[in-house]
Amino acid sequence: MTKERSTRIVAKWIFIGVAMLIVQVLLGGITRLTGSGLSITEWKPILGTVPPLNEIQWQQSFEQYQQIAQYKYLNHHFTLGDFKFIFFWEWFHRLWARLISIVFLIPFIYFMVKKYFKEWMIIPLVILFLLGGMQGAIGWIMVKSGLNDENLYVNHIRLAIHFVSAMLLICYALIFGLKLIIPQNDFIVDSGLKKYTATIIVVVTVQLFYGAFMAGMKGAIAAPTWPDINGIMAPTEMFSGNLSKDLFFNIINIHFIHRILAYIIFVLILIWWFKAKKQNTVSFNKAKHWPLIFVFVQIVLGIFALLNSPNIVLGHFGLFEWLAQLHQLTGMLLLLSLVSAFYLLKSK
Numbered sequence: 001m002t003k004e005r006s007t008r009i010v011a012k013w014i015f016i017g018v019a020m021l022i023v024q025v026l027l028g029g030i031t032r033l034t035g036s037g038l039s040i041t042e043w044k045p046i047l048g049t050v051p052p053l054n055e056i057q058w059q060q061s062f063e064q065y066q067q068i069a070q071y072k073y074l075n076h077h078f079t080l081g082d083f084k085f086i087f088f089w090e091w092f093h094r095l096w097a098r099l100i101s102i103v104f105l106i107p108f109i110y111f112m113v114k115k116y117f118k119e120w121m122i123i124p125l126v127i128l129f130l131l132g133g134m135q136g137a138i139g140w141i142m143v144k145s146g147l148n149d150e151n152l153y154v155n156h157i158r159l160a161i162h163f164v165s166a167m168l169l170i171c172y173a174l175i176f177g178l179k180l181i182i183p184q185n186d187f188i189v190d191s192g193l194k195k196y197t198a199t200i201i202v203v204v205t206v207q208l209f210y211g212a213f214m215a216g217m218k219g220a221i222a223a224p225t226w227p228d229i230n231g232i233m234a235p236t237e238m239f240s241g242n243l244s245k246d247l248f249f250n251i252i253n254i255h256f257i258h259r260i261l262a263y264i265i266f267v268l269i270l271i272w273w274f275k276a277k278k279q280n281t282v283s284f285n286k287a288k289h290w291p292l293i294f295v296f297v298q299i300v301l302g303i304f305a306l307l308n309s310p311n312i313v314l315g316h317f318g319l320f321e322w323l324a325q326l327h328q329l330t331g332m333l334l335l336l337s338l339v340s341a342f343y344l345l346k347s348k
Contacts, residue, residue: 014176027096038065171335175339197341
């Protein structure tokens with residue numbers, strides 16, 4: 001087999017991994033929206049692959065869930081059938097993570113034996129594997145923050161770290177895959193546009209943190225109005241003197257920051273698009289329009305999700321939940337489109 005063909009096979013394997021990681025994040029979103037994240041109170045990397053197999057095991061798992069605050073103060077009406085529903089989504093979320101590990105590890109060993117890898121590929125692949133393992137550990141640390149007698153949900157800051165670290169993993173895998181398929185003559189030399197793209201990526205990353213804060217704090221229902229925030233355009237207590245509380249725990253402030261960042265990002269990307277239109281290569285022509293499309297769709301979905309949040313029904317996956325999932329997906333795709341464009345740009 002030629003080196004070019006083996007490299008294409010490795011690239012397809014990496015992009016399959018990227019797609020599976022995106023699905024994993026979406027499964028995490030479903031887990032959150034269905035209130036399923038705390039249903040499994042133990043971390044068993046191997047034995048946890050198999051769900052309870054009989055009524056005795058189900059009852060034991062249900063009794064463990066009954067010890068935490070979420071059951072005692074929120075879901076105390078749950079029957080075993082209700083518990084099985086939320087258990088499924090958390091179990092499937094963890095199962096998919098294990099499947100990703102298998103899809104990575106088995107081909108990795110095979111490609112090593114068959115010498116599909118070039119020497120420079122080994123270290124990035126090891127880093128990719130370590131990032132995946134770190135993501136699993138961060139996920140369990142997040143879950144543990146809700147396994148107590150006080151918190152109804154996981155800590156929203158840990159949720160945000162879990163989400164953004166997942167995006168770091170996906171972006172790293174995407175860049176590695178692009179290195180395998182983009183020819184050298186397909187890059188654009190524009191240091192100014194590259195720096196500007198990097199700036200937008202930083203702002204979008206901050207926005208993803210605040211989107212996760214909104215999700216973790218169940219924040220949409222706190223201000224389900226637009227363009228105002230419960231009748232005001234800006235919080236009256238934006239700066240109370242406690243910076244940590246103002247920026248990370250005050251839900252109305254988080255609403256305001258999340259919305260303002262959305263408008264800023266839209267303007268930044270609109271300017272970016274006009275700058276990028278002047279540049280032309282085969283790959284960049286495919287990439288340069290997507291950030292503007294995704295940011296527009298992202299804002300529209302965010303607004304409609306917000307306005308539909310009063311219709312939330314616990315235990316029901318309705319219009320708000322679908323809009324929230326699509327909002328999350330387009331946010332991810334927006335970041336990935338910008339990262340792809342960033343990769344295609346070179347400094348002088």
